[in-house]
Amino acid sequence: MTSAAPSAAGAASPAASPERSARRRRLGGWIAIAVVVLLVGGVGAVLASVSQWAERGALDPESAGPDGAxxxxxxxxxxxxxxxxxxxxxxxxxxxxxxxxxxxxxxxxxxxxxxxxxxxxxxxxxxxxxxxxxxxxxxxxxxxxxxxxxxxxxxxxxxxxxxxxxxxxxxxxxxxxxxxxxxxxxxxxxxxxxxxxxxxxxxxxxxxxxxxxxxxxxxxxxxxxxxxxxxxxxxxxxxMPGVGDTDLAGGAPTLGDLTPPWVSPAIVLLLVAGIAAAVWRGRRFGPLVAERLPVTVRASETTEGRARLYARARDTVHAADQLRIAALARLARLLGLGPAASAAEIADAAADRLAWDRRAVRGILIDELPANDAALVALRDRLRHLEEAVRQAVRPERNTP
Structure with missing residues (x-):
């Protein structure tokens, strides 16, 4: 019985710690928002005073600016x-x-x-x-x-x-x-x-x-x-007349005098509603979730994800480029070309090896641009056929006795 109490206290302590941390983070966020609001207000007041000084600076006897006197x-x-x-x-x-x-x-x-x-x-x-x-x-x-x-x-x-x-x-x-x-x-x-x-x-x-x-x-x-x-x-x-120095009755009307009486309460109500909506719908961050790193992602998942992106964007040209880049790399290895070989050199080497027309091979590997999904599928089949033909030409199968 005596040893159970310390164990229970020790178990409750880790659970309470994330909650306190979350409360501190929320409080810190509101403090940061208040500081930003105060800073913006201070900068606005400084700019307003500077602009007011600029308006009164012309011919002002106490101004050392260019327009002062x-x-x-x-x-x-x-x-x-x-x-x-x-x-x-x-x-x-x-x-x-x-x-x-x-x-x-x-x-x-x-x-x-x-x-x-x-x-x-x-x-x-x-x-x-x-x-x-x-x-x-x-x-x-x-x-x-x-x-x-x-x-x-x-x-x-x-x-x-x-x-x-x-x-x-x-x-x-x-x-x-x-x-x-x-x-x-x-x-x-x-x-x-x-x-x-x-x-x-x-x-x-x-x-x-x-x-x-x-x-x-x-x-x-x-x-x-x-x-x-x-x-x-x-x-x-x-x-040097200052702001509001007048002997005219009433002076110039203010913005409040020119607007209907209900405008000011409506503005206050909208501000309060906006703050309430921000508090209500604002995103609240929970405690951090521990994740073991590094994370291993299978190559098939990456390939499928990119394929879905290309399909959603209907970017057949980009997808064709990816297919051609992979095919050119495999053809270069089959033909014994170095990594510095260009696409045109690989295409010409494949055409010479197969005794095909160079323009036709370049069209498959470089020039032709698929306009839709059907053309992309057809290009894929032609690339596969070209690659298989080069493989058969470079490594012909030996007949067993």
Whole structure:
């Protein structure tokens, strides 16, 4: 009785071990799936942030990329100009309040007409970078876009001192001036620089994407023009609108606002159903089955398996090639030819030995292609007949007395 208990425990231990191993494998599989999901989510978040940075990188004063404007900011600071970067219109308005400053502003489609005009009026100078039709109409008395200039450098051609000191530039976008607006750098159908100066307030418009970004600032007179337009006062407020910076009521509608109310619950339900189906129908691996190696497979089984594959694929040409390869090997041994003998040499040697037509023998061993199963069977019979004839010719049977 005392010796039976250890025996029973020892017998139960091996049975329990595979079950624990299987549970550990299943748990490890779910952990691996969770890790992969987290990694994919992290990579997606990184890519989304990178793409968002790329969208905001153009003319960004804190961006060192090719489309950024950090080089202009550094030059302004080297000249003793204070540069304040504002990411929303409220901060920009507060930085301009009571200051003799220059407002540098790209196009701001998310702001209302009143907000755009209020920002420009709060600065002593306003430099518009790549403005669109609305901003030109509001701040430059009816000016409008005129396409793009030519690739050739253009001289100032105006009385604006800042442009004349800067020298020639290669224009990007060009504009048509409105009433009372000075126009410089004629190119194509418009001018690359518009300036409206009342003495107490000045507004300039220029294509900063083509002239003031990091990769093109050193070309021609671009850097000089940027410093002349932006560095007239001791402070520059560079307004770079951030995501969601708007004063319009409601803002842009989101995807959830544009879809019916039942879409979101339906998506959640489909996701839950997909996960449940994966858990329900997913393949579950059991414990490994021990198999003694090496495994011996009979040659007849391999031959029959290949034959079934050829028959299922209806590949009569491939099957004929296998029959011919075997027949050529046997004929080469019967005729005393070496392993380097080609199929044509074996066929010619067999024809000479039998005094048959060489073309007929080559047709059997090389040239003829069976089009169907019946032709394949006929070729097999002809190969067998040829092989038997060569065997009789090489090793004729001796008559016994």
């Amino acid at each position: 950090m080089a202009v900011v550094n030059i302004l600071r080297e000249h003793g100009v204070e540069v304040v970067v504002a990411r929303d219109h409220t901060t920009a308005r507060a930085a301009l309040d009571g200051q003799s400053a220059t407002l540098v502003m790209p196009d701001t489609p998310a702001l209302s007409d009143e907000a755009v005009a209020g920002l420009a009026d709060g600065a002593r100078d306003a430099v518009l970078l790549a403005p669109r039709a609305r901003t030109l109409r509001l701040l430059l008395h009816g000016s409008s876009p005129a396409g793009y200039g030519t690739a050739a450098p253009s001289s100032p051609g105006c009385d604006v001192a800042d442009a004349r000191r800067a020298g020639a530039i290669v224009a990007g976008a060009v504009y048509r001036p409105g009433d009372g607006v000075a126009a410089c750098y004629p190119s194509g159908d418009g001018h690359a620089l518009l300036v409206h100066d009342t003495g107490a307030h000045r507004v300039s418009a220029v294509d900063g994407r083509a002239l003031f970004v990091n990769e093109s600032l050193a070309d021609d007179g671009n850097a000089a023009l940027a410093i002349n337009l932006m560095g007239r006062h001791g402070r520059v407020v560079w307004y």
